[in-house]
Amino acid sequence: xxxxxxxxxxxxxxxxxxxxxxxxxxxxxxxxxxxxxxxxxxxxxxxxxxxxxxxxxxxxxxxxxxxxxxxxxxxxxxxxxxxxxxxxxxxxxxx
Amino acid sequence: xxxxxxxxxxxxxxxxxxxxxxxxxxxxxxxxxxxxxxxxxxxxxxxxxxxxxxxxxxxxxxxxxxxxxxxxxxxxxxxxxxxxxxxxxxxxxxxxxxxxxxxxxxxxxxxxxxxxxxxxxxxxxxxxxxxxxxxxxxxxxxxxxxxxxxxxxxxxxxxxxxxxxxxxxxxxxxxxxxxxxxxxxxxxxxxxxxxxxxxxxxxxxxxxxxxxxxxxxxxxxxxxxxxxxxxxxxxxxxxxxxxxxxxxxxxxxxxxxxxxxxxxxxxxxxxxxxxxxxxxxxxxxxxxxxxxxxxxxxxxxxxxxxxxxxxxxxxxxxxxxxxxxxxxxxxxxxxxxxxxxxxxxxxxxxxxxxxxxxxxxxxx
Numbered sequence: 156x157x158x159x160x161x162x163x164x165x166x167x168x169x170x171x172x173x174x175x176x177x178x179x180x181x182x183x184x185x186x187x188x189x190x191x192x193x194x195x196x197x198x199x200x201x202x203x204x205x206x207x208x209x210x211x212x213x214x215x216x217x218x219x220x221x222x223x224x225x226x227x228x229x230x231x232x233x234x235x236x237x238x239x240x241x242x243x244x245x246x247x248x249x250x
Numbered sequence: 251x252x253x254x255x256x257x258x259x260x261x262x263x264x265x266x267x268x269x270x271x272x273x274x275x276x277x278x279x280x281x282x283x284x285x286x287x288x289x290x291x292x293x294x295x296x297x298x299x300x301x302x303x304x305x306x307x308x309x310x311x312x313x314x315x316x317x318x319x320x321x322x323x324x325x326x327x328x329x330x331x332x333x334x335x336x337x338x339x340x341x342x343x344x345x346x347x348x349x350x351x352x353x354x355x356x357x358x359x360x361x362x363x364x365x366x367x368x369x370x371x372x373x374x375x376x377x378x379x380x381x382x383x384x385x386x387x388x389x390x391x392x393x394x395x396x397x398x399x400x401x402x403x404x405x406x407x408x409x410x411x412x413x414x415x416x417x418x419x420x421x422x423x424x425x426x427x428x429x430x431x432x433x434x435x436x437x438x439x440x441x442x443x444x445x446x447x448x449x450x451x452x453x454x455x456x457x458x459x460x461x462x463x464x465x466x467x468x469x470x471x472x473x474x475x476x477x478x479x480x481x482x483x484x485x486x487x488x489x490x491x492x493x494x495x496x497x498x499x500x501x502x503x504x505x506x507x508x509x510x511x512x513x514x515x516x517x518x519x520x521x522x523x524x525x526x527x528x529x530x531x532x533x534x535x536x537x538x539x540x541x542x543x544x545x546x547x548x549x550x551x552x553x554x555x556x557x558x559x560x561x562x563x564x565x566x567x568x569x570x571x572x573x574x575x576x577x578x579x580x581x582x583x584x585x586x587x588x589x590x591x592x593x594x595x596x597x598x599x600x601x602x603x604x605x606x607x608x609x610x611x612x613x614x
Contacts, residue, residue: 157565159576168323169576176564176579183582184557207326208333210581216392 175204175211178229182214200227285312328516329580335511338485338492346397347404347482348422350386354405354415358385363415366406404482409462417458418480421445425481435486442477446470518543526555 161170181191202223204211212219218228289301304312320327353359362385365378379398386393405415425441436444445451452473459468459476468476485507488494493505523530523546530546548556560579567574 157562159565159567172576172578173564176577177561179579179582180557180560180564183560184554208329208581209337210329212392213582216387216394219392219394220396 171203178203179211179214182229198226200225202226203229331514332516334493335507335514335516338489338507340483340489340491341485343396343400344482344484346392347400348419350389350391350401351405351415351419353389354412354419356389358388360412361385363406363412366402367410411462413458413461414480417455421477421480422482424451438478438481438483442474442481445477446473516543518545520545520547522546523548523552523556526552528552530556530559 159173161173163169178191181189203226204215204224205222206212206218206224207222209219211224215224215228218224221228285305287303287305289303291299291301293299302313302316350359354363362378362382365381366375369375369378382401383393383398386397391397405418425436428441429436445455452470455473455477456468459473460466483489485492487509488505488507493507493510496502521530521544546556564577564579567576569575
């Protein structure tokens with residue numbers, strides 16, 4: 156199991172970034188049912204994903220329009236479905 | 251350079267007009283759109299000053315607010331710039347509507363569409379909308395209010411049917427295909443006129459409408475209006491919903507997203523991960539030349555592998571010069587019916603972007 160030690164204050168961006176990447180990888184996985192464990196003397200609902208530029212709207216569609224996605228929203232988020240073989244797809248992107 | 255003031259200078263070229271709009275969009279946070287404007291003034295051949303101007307007098311401290319935010323999160327400016335250069339609400343909305351319509355024959359969507367169309371009172375309408383939202387979520391589409399309203403207005407309006415869904419799907423597909431063949435964009439009105447004047451297309455339109463309203467023959471102006479309603483606009487260079495936001499001090503030039511993207515030059519390296527056994531972690535460990543950015547495009551078959559190995563790269567720090575820098579997940583995007591996942595490294599160290607979906611559909 157990969158691990159990383161962070162030596163910082165609680166408000167460190169590095170800690171949040173590590174959490175974001177780790178927890179988002181759980182949502183990215185199509186069928187992974189592994190639980191996520193948090194071990195902390197004190198846990199609160201904090202803004203987990205900075206979604207100002209809709210960076211994580213795809214992962215948590217129910218809160219797509221919110222500028223910040225909170226830990227509570229992540230815990231209640233359904234897993235995004237994997238791409239299904241649709242008859243046709245439109246990938247209209249700004250050119 | 252960012253200066254605040256009550257005056258404003260005019261942008262002198264289309265590319266700088268584009269950049270000023272981009273910067274304005276990137277730095278804005280909790281400040282309303284109308285409160286700020288951004289302008290570029292040349293002070294030499296290679297020197298320009300960007301003016302971020304508070305529109306309302308009184309010293310509300312908006313520029314200071316932006317500055318403090320940028321000092322706290324320097325990468326935010328570049329992420330905002332990248333967002334402004336790659337995302338357009340109109341494109342997202344069009345992709346959403348067309349993506350759902352493309353799958354409207356799937357059982358889940360067909361039932362939801364039928365329920366909405368058959369709803370005759372408030373209670374049944376509310377129930378059908380809930381069913382539609384569930385179908386959208388399970389199908390991997392956004393189910394927020396804007397997305398549902400777009401479908402109700404564009405696809406599920408009164409008089410619509412399975413036949414009109416097929417027509418909408420086909421006519422938009424044909425529009426994009428013709429544009430691709432010609433290599434240039436076709437104005438909506440021109441293509442609508444072409445559809446009405448083209449004998450086969452006109453016959454198909456009339457056949458579809460005869461199913462909707464039996465016994466009535468549509469005139470050409472009616473067909474023309476109908477086709478215009480069915481064609482869904484995307485954003486070629488810029489549109490009023492994204493970058494095309496002129497102000498009174500700037501010349502009325504249309505910004506170009508592609509030109510600005512070329513000039514800004516975000517750089518980075520793209521990796522396509524089609525094979526689940528492809529060792530993208532090894533490749534991402536060599537940041538040289540990637541300008542701190544690595545984008546992974548991952549097909550559906552290798553998505554699980556990439557997701558499983560993502561914690562490995564997140565847990566390690568990458569050596570850049572004399573620093574060890576951490577990995578940071580930057581974005582997760584959806585391309586049409588496919589998913590696009592972006593991850594990144596902090597600061598000026600290498601970045602990683604992960605795209606999930608079918609390789610053929612995930613064209614940049």
